[in-house]
Amino acid sequence: MSATTMTARNPLTEASFSxxxxxxxxxxxxxxxxxxSHACSVMIMDxxxxxxFIAGHKFHYYGGYYKALPARISAPSSGHWNIVLHMGGSKAxxxxxxxxxxxxxxx
Numbered sequence: 001m002s003a004t005t006m007t008a009r010n011p012l013t014e015a016s017f018s019x020x021x022x023x024x025x026x027x028x029x030x031x032x033x034x035x036x037s038h039a040c041s042v043m044i045m046d047x048x049x050x051x052x053f054i055a056g057h058k059f060h061y062y063g064g065y066y067k068a069l070p071a072r073i074s075a076p077s078s079g080h081w082n083i084v085l086h087m088g089g090s091k092a093x094x095x096x097x098x099x100x101x102x103x104x105x106x107x
Contacts, residue, residue: 002045003098004101007054009056010077022098030103032083035070036096042071043084050082070099 003020010017014038021064026032034042043061045053052059061084063073 003083003096006054008054008086011056014056016085017088020096020098021085022083023080024083025079026081026100027055027078027103028076031071031072031074031101032081033070033099033101034083034085034096036066036085037094038090038092039065039067039069039084040089040094040096041065041088042073044073044075044081045084045090047080047082050084053084057102066085070081 003022004017006021007018009015024032025099031043036042041064042062045059045061048060049061053061062076063071085096085098087094
């Protein structure tokens with residue numbers, strides 16, 4: 001899965017920071033799986049909350065800060081979900097993967 005580097009605004013410092021992002025359709029209970037070379041924040045959120053995150057406003061997400069990886073976050077409902085990985089402003093060089101555990105399609 002290919003991720004895109006995007007930027008968001010830190011509401012406390014007004015500075016911007018980079019994060020990795022991908023968008024995927026997940027059915028309820030399917031998982032986003034993120035592995036990273038460093039501890040990091042991994043979140044899944046809908047489109048409206050992604051817009052708020054980027055703008056530095058309050059937003060709702062599933063996930064959190066992970067020291068032990070991979071992070072496995074289940075979609076709470078079916079729909080398009082934004083998967084976000086960020087280092088909290090750290091400039092560390094990271095390697096990461098984003099994948100998905102989906103149920104087989106009914107034939």
